Amino acid sequence: MTEVNIVNLIKNFSGMTRPAVDNISINIRNGELIALLGPSGCGKTTILKMITGLLTPDNGDILLDKQSILSVPTEKRNVVMVFQNYLLFPYMNVNENVGFSLKMKxxxxKIINKRVQEMLELVKLPDIGERRPKQLSGGQQQRVALARALIANPRLLLLDEPLSNLDAHLRDEMRELITSIQKxxxxxxxxVTHDQEEAVLLADKIALIFDGKLQNFAEPKEFYxxxxxxxxxxFFGGVNFIELNxxxxxxxxxxGNITSNQxxxxxxxxxxxxxxxxENIKISKENIYQDNFFKGKIKSVIFSGTHTRYKIVINNLNLECSLQSLGIQNIKKxxxxxxxxxxDKIWIMNE
Ligand SMILES: Nc1ncnc2c1ncn2[C@@H]1O[C@H](COP(=O)(O)OP(=O)(O)OP(=O)(O)O)[C@@H](O)[C@H]1O
Ligand SMILES: [Mg+2]
Known part of the structure; x- marks a missing residue:
């Protein structure tokens, strides 16, 4: 288990008008699973590459268990990165791929064979050791890449978009496998992911990054x-915004006036x-509310199975409300x- 401190990390690339990674600080506790979340080009892979040593930061520090690793060569950091396209060695079979780092050491x-078998069992592929990567499905290749990364007991595991090449069903399976192995x-x-739903499902905490800058680092619930x-x-699907003075x-x-418990x-x-x-907005034909209620008109009703979504207009303000379909009143366009x-459900923020 390893504690990670990323401190004021900066990386510039020539040809870019802003830093690719712009003064990012993140503290990660022992054994935590963290998602780096943000749109394409926001700097996620660049951060991982600086942690592995593939790139050198222009400023800032990276500490593992309070020790800076910037002067430690890549191969001695004991940090492993699994890339999106797996990068298995094509001319080696699965056993050789998984055991590669131990062989280099x-x-x-005999110890290598035992550890390889343990790792293949861990990723639930005990019987494919003799096959070459091209004889495996994408999901299997991903699991072999994970086994290869984990065999040397890394201090830190870095996964760059591990699920993006898999179809939806395999993605669910892989997501569960990754969390169970990690724990x-x-x-x-x-x-790394650019999918907020995936980040919420997998991560203990999410670091949301836009344009190289950390927006927020918190538990998934807080982002909602x-x-x-x-x-x-x-980015987390918010659709209702009201300007306030x-x-x-x-x-x-x-x-009108709005009150908040904030x-x-x-x-x-x-x-x-x-x-x-x-899902937190309530609507009724009767006036049954004590405070923060407004008169509005239903502009559309969209039934989607378990939930029904209403578009409402209050004066010139458009809001969306989602109610469980079961047992709702007969409210029409x-x-x-x-x-x-x-x-207690309204949240007020600076722009
Ligand atoms: N070696 C490089 N030289 C110049 N610019 C680079 C280099 N690597 C990355 N960049 C730029 O830095 C920015 C961040 O890139 P990065 O690969 O970290 O993004 P990302 O968040 O991982 O995106 P994606 O989700 O598309 O993988 C991008 O604008 C990219 O074009
Ligand atoms: Mg990337």
Whole structure:
């Protein structure tokens, strides 16, 4: 198990107008599984490459268990990276691929064979040791790459988009395998993805990165409930945004005053934005609400099985609400409704 501290990491490439990695700091605890999440080109792979030693940072530091690794050569860092395209050696069979790093170290062949078998069992491929990579499916190649990475008991496992080449069914299977192996071996792990759903399903914590800058590093739940800004909220599927003017302890908006249970109000600018998840908005034909309710009109109703989605307009503000289909009232397009934004569910942030 290894604690990782990434400290004010900066990487510039010639030809880019901004740093590819722009002053990023992330602290990872022993045995945690962290997702680096962000759109294409935001700097995810560059961060992993600096940790392995394939790239040198322009500034900042990377510490494993409080020791800087920047002056340690790549092969001595004991950090392994699994690439998206697996990069198995085509002319070696699976056993040779998996045992490669131990052979390079000069370990006893008997010990290597035993460890190779252990690793292949761990990735649930005990019987394919004699095959060549081209005789394997994409999912199997990915698992062999994982076995090859784990055989030397790395201090840190880095996975770059490990699931993106797999079809949906295999992806679910691989996701479960990765988390179960990671927890079993208690190996600290960072994996890269641009898929927020995957990050939420896999990670203990998510580092959200836009344009080389860390937006937020927190548990998945926080990205839904307490996004740091509008871009972060949108990346996690946020659709409801209300412009506010802060006035002492209440917030004025185009639909009226809005109240919130939030405690960090002093930190908010005069102009700020409220967001609320569609599943947290309540609607009713009767006025049954105590506070934060507004009169609106239903613009559309979309039934999608377990849930029904409503587009609502209040004055000129469009909101979306999602209710469980079972047992809801008969609310139709053009109906006038009362819309409730529960004050414990509304989240207010700076733009
Ligand atoms: N060797 C390089 N030379 C110049 N520019 C580079 C180099 N490597 C990466 N970049 C640029 O740095 C930025 C970050 O690249 P990086 O590969 O880290 O992105 P990423 O987040 O991994 O994206 P993706 O999801 O597409 O893999 C991009 O704009 C990329 O074009
Ligand atoms: Mg990448």
């Amino acid at each position: 000069g370990d006893d062949p 079993k071996l208690e190996v600290t792990c960072m994996f 409930e307490k996004p740091i800004n509008v871009s972060a909220a949108k 802060k006035n002492a302890n209440y917030f004025h908006s185009s639909i 405690t960090n109000i002093n930190e908010l600018n005069t102009k700020c934005i409220a967001t609320i998840r569609p 053009e109906d006038e409704v009362f819309v409730n934004l529960p004050k």
